[in-house]
Amino acid sequence: MSTIDPLTTAGHLAHRGEPCWFAGNLFEFLIPSDSTGGQMSVFRCTARGGFGPPRHVHTREDEVFHVVEGDVCFEIDGRRQAAGPGTTVWMPRGVPHGFRVESPVARMLGIITPGDYEHLFRALGVPAQTRELPPLDGPELDVATLVTEMAARGTHVVGPPIGVGSEA
Secondary structure (H helix, E strand, O other): OOOOOHHHHHHHHOOOOEEEEEOOEEEEEEEOHHHHOOOOEEEEEEEEOOOOOOEEEEOOOEEEEEEEEOOEEEEEOOEEEEEOOOOEEEEOOOOOEEEEEOOOEEEEEEEEEOHHHHHHHHHHOEEOOOOOOOOOOOOOOOHHHHHHHHHHOOEEEEEOOOOOOOOO
């Protein structure tokens, strides 16, 4: 078991977050996994309309999302729920889930535990040049690479993103 220095961790509470552009969106790691001994990661995601990961199942992680602004559709174990500002959603490990940003932009706070999964965003993203959404002409995410990285972290892709394919 690792020991966490509370002064180091407390220093991250006031941290503005390390910005990263991932899949055309802005991720800011407010409490990075490395500062919690890998126990959790707290991040803010500013995402464009239409963004959403493929439906997937984590075998190691639990996730919580809190919608700060915008509208997001969450799907958990085959059930969909519209979520606006103030809505908090828990997606436990072992349960298929996904989401899709329905408004032009949404801002969410996320917690993932354990926190190592944050490194997927860093590995496939790039350090953000500003604390804004990246330019629209940025590089597209390679879906095959994403699926490979997810599998390497014990996450199984079980379907396309919400709204892709035959259903909406």
